[in-house]
Amino acid sequence: MDTLDAFARRKLAALEAAGLRRALLPTARLDGVHVLRAGRQLISFSCNDYLGLAHDPRVLAAAHGALDQHGAGAGASRLITGEHPLLGALERRLAAFKGAEATCVFGSGYLTNAGVIATLAGANDLVVLDELVHSSLLSGAKLSGARVLTFRHNDVDHLRELLGAHRAGAGRCLVATDGVFSMDGDLAPVGDLLAVCEAHDAWLMVDDAHGLGVVNGGRGAAHGHAVPLRMGTLSKALGSYGGYVCASAPVIDYLKTRARTLVYSTALPPATVAAALAALEIVESEPERVAQPLRKARRFAALMDLPEAQSSIVPVIVGEARRAVALSRALEERGYLVGAIRPPTVPLRTSRLRVTFSAAHRDEDVEGLAVAMRDVLREESP
Ligand SMILES: *Cc1c(COP(=O)(O)O)cnc(C)c1O
Numbered sequence: 236m237d238t239l240d241a242f243a244r245r246k247l248a249a250l251e252a253a254g255l256r257r258a259l260l261p262t263a264r265l266d267g268v269h270v271l272r273a274g275r276q277l278i279s280f281s282c283n284d285y286l287g288l289a290h291d292p293r294v295l296a297a298a299h300g301a302l303d304q305h306g307a308g309a310g311a312s313r314l315i316t317g318e319h320p321l322l323g324a325l326e327r328r329l330a331a332f333k334g335a336e337a338t339c340v341f342g343s344g345y346l347t348n349a350g351v352i353a354t355l356a357g358a359n360d361l362v363v364l365d366e367l368v369h370s371s372l373l374s375g376a377k378l379s380g381a382r383v384l385t386f387r388h389n390d391v392d393h394l395r396e397l398l399g400a401h402r403a404g405a406g407r408c409l410v411a412t413d414g415v416f417s418m419d420g421d422l423a424p425v426g427d428l429l430a431v432c433e434a435h436d437a438w439l440m441v442d443d444a445h446g447l448g449v450v451n452g453g454r455g456a457a458h459g460h461a462v463p464l465r466m467g468t469l470s471k472a473l474g475s476y477g478g479y480v481c482a483s484a485p486v487i488d489y490l491k492t493r494a495r496t497l498v499y500s501t502a503l504p505p506a507t508v509a510a511a512l513a514a515l516e517i518v519e520s521e522p523e524r525v526a527q528p529l530r531k532a533r534r535f536a537a538l539m540d541l542p543e544a545q546s547s548i549v550p551v552i553v554g555e556a557r558r559a560v561a562l563s564r565a566l567e568e569r570g571y572l573v574g575a576i577r578p579p580t581v582p583l584r585t586s587r588l589r590v591t592f593s594a595a596h597r598d599e600d601v602e603g604l605a606v607a608m609r610d611v612l613r614e615e616s617p
Pocket residue numbers: 343344345346348369371413417442444445468469470476477478
């Protein structure tokens with residue numbers, strides 16, 4: 236039998252051989268755009284801090300103030316320590332911005348998805364997911380104990396077919412999709428998905444982790460549709476950390492009573508909440524900033540002859556994992572940090588360079604990256 240160490244070594248060796256071993260490389264963020272890695276300063280096109288708010292002086296001032304006034308940690312779960320007033324303020328502000336009746340903030344986007352799905356679906360129920368949804372939605376679906384089916388990416392007819400065949404045999408049914416797909420940057424057909432869900436008595440959940448602060452004036456891909464469950468994260472365009480879901484008042488009250496990832500996990504630190512709240516105020520008051528990531532993504536896509544960008548995420552799909560890693564290294568040598576995304580994060584043979592754009596990038600940075608990207612693609616050894 237394997238010892239624990241032998242098991243881990245054998246797994247790592249197999250991943251190494253397949254070009255799939257991952258490493259954590261010490262990299263310090265210096266501001267919204269620049270990072271320091273191995274003593275070199277790079278321009279990063281790999282952060283989800285789409286509005287440069289993680290370093291905004293107003294966000295930092297709010298966080299410093301809360302840190303000094305309320306301390307470093309929350310002390311316990313929200314139901315135990317008592318509700319921190321900052322959390323209520325953030326939830327009300329998010330609900331107003333999203334046009335929702337109520338909002339619940341969780342410890343992270345991952346905890347939100349795991350908690351919401353596992354609370355609303357159970358053993359006799361059905362959860363149907365787009366095949367490219369974020370891993371945290373799949374974790375929630377598995378945790379729920381419900382039967383899990385997947386429909387082809389953005390294929391509304393396939394969803395209709397699956398619900399037609401399997402909806403009747405299940406109790407409750409929840410359908411989940413990303414609003415903006417995290418590794419492809421494309422948008423879900425939210426209105427069409429909602430119509431199919433309503434026709435089959437299914438609840439639609441849209442994960443707008445990459446939509447908030449970027450698409451539809453920052454209100455996300457589900458904006459303008461009566462989607463009953465709209466989740467998102469405070470960790471990306473808001474430059475802070477945490478997750479949330481918007482829904483009706485009874486649904487939010489039920490989640491606050493029963494979602495295990497909320498009830499049994501410590502509340503967010505006050506400074507993190509204050510930072511998210513200050514960032515949300517900036518999103519609401521600076522539409523010009525919100526328009527920038529998409530504008531820059533479109534500029535890059537045009538320079539690269541790629542299809543028009545729909546969000547701040549532009550994938551350059553290169554196929555094999557090793558090729559993506561080699562191209563990422565070559566870009567790093569030219570001063571650009573662009574992540575190589577490999578299976579199982581993306582399907583086999585669709586490894587890619589995932590390029591993300593921020594309001595903090597200068598137009599010269601975007602143009603420089605396009606030149607470097609064309610160079611490294613041209614210089615590849617055949
Ligand atoms: C990042 C992400 C999450 C998780 O959010 P965190 O706050 O980072 O835990 C969930 N869904 C999608 C689509 C994401 O990209």
